[in-house]
Amino acid sequence: MFRQTKTVLQKLRHLRLSGQQHAWRLKSSSASERALLHQPGQKIHGFTVKQVVAVPDLFITAVKLTHDKTGAQYLHAARDDSNNLFSVQLRTTPMDNTGVPHILEHTVLCGSERFPCRDPFFKMLNRSLSTFMNAFTASDYTMYPFSTQNGKDFQNLLSVYLDAVFFPCLREQDFWQEGWRLENENPTDSNSPLMFKGVVFNEMKGAFSDNERLYAQHLQNKLYPDHTYSVVSGGEPLAIPDLSWEQLKQFHATHYHPSNARFFTYGDLPLEQHLKQIEEEALSRFNHIDPNTQVPSQPHWSSPREDHVTCGPDALAPDPARQNTLCVSYLLGDITDTFEGLTLSLLSSLMISGPNAPFYKALIEPKIGTDFSSVVGYDGSTKEASFSIGLQGMAEEDLERVKQIISQTINDIITNGFEEERIEALLHKIEIQMKHQSTNFGLALASYIASSWNHDGDPVELLQISDNVSKFRQALKENPRFLQDKVQLYFKENPHSLTLSMSPDEAYLEKQARAEEEKLHKKIQDLSEGDKKEIYEKGLELLEAQNQTQDASCLPALKVSDIAPTIALTAVQMGRAAGVPVQFCEQPTNGLVYFRAMCSLNTLPADLMLYVPLFCSVITQMGCGALDYRQQAQQMDLRTGGMSVSTMIIPDSTQLDAYEQGVVLFSSCLDRNLPHMFQLWTDIFNSPRFDDQERLRVLVMMAAQELANGISNSGHIYAMTRAGRHLTPAGELDETFGGMEQVKFMKRIAEMSDLSQVLRALPRIRRHLLNPDNMRCAVNAAPQKMSRTAEHLDLFMMDIAGKRKGPKPISPNIIERPLDALTQPGSGPSRKLISEPHFQPCQMKTFFPLPFSVNFVSECIRTVPFIHQDYASLCILARMMTAKFLHGEIREKGGAYGGGARMGGGGLFSFYSYRDPNSTQTLSAFRKGVDWAKSGQFTQQDIDEAKLSVFSAVDSPVAPSGKGMGLFFSGVTDEMKQSHRERLFAVTHSHLVDVAERYLGMGQRTCGVAILGPENETIKKDPSWVVK
């Protein structure tokens, strides 16, 4: 996997500063208290403790250590969170575009000394209860993190990770498979033409066909032109074939050394045990080296620069004539200066985020472009940070104007500064983020500290967020122009800035293809007949190796008996607010109250359905009551942790042709702000401002652009949604709300010159929501806050829902299910589902030609609903087929980035591939997978592994804010979950063969197929396909 700057940036931006809390109420001897007993200077298993610091805001004790013999650095964050995390990061600073750190990241996972089997991460997914396992290549480090709630599992995974990173086999064959190779197009036919193959080669071709990523890559390369940031750490596709196996091994020897490593552990497991294992299994075998991987400071330019790049045209762009991007990027200070980094990231939010920010007003609202450029704001993922501002989706003639607006806006900020209330709102946001508990807090921390620590910044200082915020307040108090002075220094008077524009080139893809052709030709022309014969034989060898059954028995594994036999129960109470059913779930939420309302769409006329996602995305952003949209945004920031509305489709758990449809309101706030939060909801629904066509246009443009950009990252989701479209009524609605149909609809809306038709649709939708007959609410909060919350909710409901009388449902077939499964049907509150008993599933194959170089392929099969006895077998089957067959066929042999099968809650069994060089061949691989399953050529071990993997998903941690939601939304009770659990345990070999035959076999299945990908001659000629 290759992580781009932007992803890192988003991680930082969206950092949730609190984690999940199985043992949240502090025990007498908590993990963080125990860790406080360590003393600086203390020696533990080859390490010396350097520093012990309590960070009470985050409930953490940080222990910093150094490994005596190698100098390896170590940080432990002790916290009463059972979702323990380990990560090791190496500073990897390539000096060419061959993608050596990225290929190495892949290759170390092809087997190691103690665990000489390929793809141990992937195999461990089936032998562990991990809650997260992955590896990332960033611009200047490579990180290997995992998390798990099980102590034994932690030790198992730690062994595998340490061995992979420090003692990998790095066989030549691994390098061919993961990096690049020349091979006959058909490896068994020596006469078929030679071509480039390799997992990373294909992955990067896919990444480079994403214009947003392409732009981000160019921008970084050109802003830091003098060292490692000038190259593509993931690999530039055509430079990848310049890398040799020898160079790869050399890079490992110099970079994957403890002296160049930073270890991080998090959670409630004891530190001593971690240190002992790391010392014994890895570090004791090394001595100190000087890895010499420091990144020097970028020499500052004496004058600003400009540059231009091209990209492929985007067929999905809202307006084909407006596909230019331009942004100005400024080099800032060193990220190891923690306070300066915090100041600049806050400054960046004030300049850019939300409708009150000066750059939003100056750039977004005049509608010069469709959205900010893909790179925008503060980026602290490089040694020296950067700030970027610009637009995408612009006409060429506007480029000059945008440059002027940017410099004018900077002048305006220096003159006017920021309103005090906006600064308060931003600091309130930080307070909420620190209190909100997410399930992956350890991982968020690891990402948060990674970049600064990588350049020897102090990770403990980074954790002391409150101290830095106080310092920030102090600085503002002492100098009211504090922020303006920073803008003057970093933007006005900074000559190290780059203005980069990007425009589409009709011939771009063709040129890329020709360049690859030439590169290939060059490689081939020097080959002798003997060389070619060798390539053919190596290809056969690789194929044979890939076809061999993999013996994974060397890897440690949990047993099915290590899985808890029963689920932990979640207590909820049912009540009412002004007649509307409310589910109360008491949780340790750390002072926050989480509110949800599910509003049925059963009365909404069919012609409005396509508009619902748009309605959801704009309803909280148009202004309401006395507030215009700017004031509304400000109030939401000041008073809440966010307010959102989204579509919801809930397939019935008992029958395939019934589902519930609605929109969900979600918000959170500190309990002192409850009245404000509910007042905002009241105003949003009672008096929304649907009169501002200009505001709507801005929001529509941004939404359409975001959808279009998302396809290259989530193409498999779109393919699966489309493939399932005609199989169930819920599948149909899924496509309407979130499939390609929605993408095209939004593109059409964005192209309309007059939006009055849309403006008329919005209030029509609103009238159907918040009808007390068709609504239910949920509150998650601490026990002592419940009654106060209930009072406010009652008032809110009386204000908003009490006086409404709803229209009649559209569908004649409404069935009711009790909300509280323990009550008799008809006696308590209920959910109202739409049932389509006469629904006829139909088979369809759809192809969407898109300007990509890779495909996303899916086939969906209609099977059974959640409570059916075969459902559990199909879950296990999907997992087992993925691990034991499809992964090998689609990724290892086919060269796709990923692929597999999964069983969905709506009763659809879906096959998919991700960034796949193949299209119709992958459909054959799906079929072969079914034949394999039917043949029963799998072992008890395979089944047990699939069970572990399924359970690690079933038992993944749930944050306090999300507890009880299965019941609230789907009516799935703890008892139903427990029965499903027991059915999963009970799945046997014969069940699996049986369900494969009965549901997936030829003649048995009702299926749909969809492919998104480049022009495809085979499909074009085949009349059984519908080409869009």
Ligand SMILES: [Zn+2]
């Ligand atoms: Zn990768």
